[in-house]
Amino acid sequence: MNRKTVFNQSVTYFWIASNFLFLFFERRGVFDNNDIYCTVVIIGNFILFLVSLSALVITQRAFKSENPQAFVRAIYSGFIIKFFVVAISAFAYIMVAKKTVSKPALMICGGLYIIYTVLETRKLLQLLKPKKHA
Numbered sequence: 001m002n003r004k005t006v007f008n009q010s011v012t013y014f015w016i017a018s019n020f021l022f023l024f025f026e027r028r029g030v031f032d033n034n035d036i037y038c039t040v041v042i043i044g045n046f047i048l049f050l051v052s053l054s055a056l057v058i059t060q061r062a063f064k065s066e067n068p069q070a071f072v073r074a075i076y077s078g079f080i081i082k083f084f085v086v087a088i089s090a091f092a093y094i095m096v097a098k099k100t101v102s103k104p105a106l107m108i109c110g111g112l113y114i115i116y117t118v119l120e121t122r123k124l125l126q127l128l129k130p131k132k133h134a
Contacts (some may be wrong), residue, residue, distance in 0.1 A: 005089045011056060011119050015049040018112070040093065044109035054078075059124055068070040086113060105114040 019042060025031055026038040055078030062074030090109075092103055 004116040010123055011049065011052055011116060014115065014119055015045065018045055023046060024085045034104055035102060036104045036108065038105075040102055044089070044105070047085065047089050047108065048112050048116050052120050055082055056120050059120075060127065062127065078103055082113075082117075100125050 022031075022038060022041055022045065030036075031038045058078050058081075059071070059074045062070045065071070086116075090106065093106075
């Protein structure tokens, strides 16, 4: 398996591109017109990036293990970590913001969660495919 750095992952490319896109929309006033708090979206994007990257690294390390259950444990632990970090973050935001919660910002973060999960799964499937010309 070819070891790649954190900066050479599709998750990292998506994070950088989405942050530039969110900042561009913030400058244009698109978020203000729709009651979306850009700070919530950017912080949510950063949290999702860190959690997805950590789950990806945990699962990649499990590929090297001789134990067949290590892969299953890594998948479950990645899911549990992502679920609880996202749930605790959303709960903390809702408790702090109380009546000024930006529901559209939370929906955007939910969409980002799905995108990060798809990118992570795609990357793991690429690692599992056998090389044709190896």
